[in-house]
Amino acid sequence: MRNIILIGFMGTGKTTVAQLISKELQLSLVDMDAVIEERAGKPIHAIFADEGETYFRKLERTLTQEISGKDNQIVSTGGGIVLDSNNIIDYQKTGDVVCLLASKETILDRLKDDQTRPLLKGDKQQKIVQLLETRKLLYEAIPYKINTDNLSPQEISTQIIQQYKSNNP
Numbered sequence: 001m002r003n004i005i006l007i008g009f010m011g012t013g014k015t016t017v018a019q020l021i022s023k024e025l026q027l028s029l030v031d032m033d034a035v036i037e038e039r040a041g042k043p044i045h046a047i048f049a050d051e052g053e054t055y056f057r058k059l060e061r062t063l064t065q066e067i068s069g070k071d072n073q074i075v076s077t078g079g080g081i082v083l084d085s086n087n088i089i090d091y092q093k094t095g096d097v098v099c100l101l102a103s104k105e106t107i108l109d110r111l112k113d114d115q116t117r118p119l120l121k122g123d124k125q126q127k128i129v130q131l132l133e134t135r136k137l138l139y140e141a142i143p144y145k146i147n148t149d150n151l152s153p154q155e156i157s158t159q160i161i162q163q164y165k166s167n168n169p
């Protein structure tokens with residue numbers, strides 16, 4: 001079975017939806033941030049603080065090459081995976097890539113209590129607006145997109161599974 005890869009900004013629901021899809025299809029779940037944290041032996045914010053963002057992006061790139069070399073996986077990516085177009089190209093070779101979208105209001109609401117995202121430290125609203133602006137075109141370039149503003153994780157998961165089954169009969 002081809003992989004399903006969830007892409008999208010922070011707070012669009014990638015992790016929750018990937019868990020639901022993995023359970024429903026009985027395919028293994030790969031959460032990129034969790035794998036990176038486990039291998040580094042520290043949380044993402046500590047990797048950013050100690051080694052910097054460029055180093056983190058290299059870890060993401062290497063892990064993408066590793067994951068996209070296998071099949072039968074539901075993959076939850078980090079929001080910045082789109083920053084290197086090679087990641088998307090690799091994932092598209094062995095899987096169906098889905099981009100989850102949400103408005104800035106929804107994202108802010110979902111992340112209002114979150115303290116773990118290093119890129120949102122400080123004025124969270126301003127950071128979200130700025131990052132969304134710089135990445136907008138990268139997310140929009142993914143052919144299959146779902147606006148999650150008014151959908152539950154279960155509804156999103158059902159839509160993705162239906163589409164996956166029709167793409168891969």
Ligand code: S3P
Nearest residue numbers: 009010033044078079080117118
């Ligand atoms: C990031 C998103 C985070 C995590 C890191 C950087 C980003 O993942 O990879 O903090 O650049 O958008 P989530 O999208 O799971 O929050």
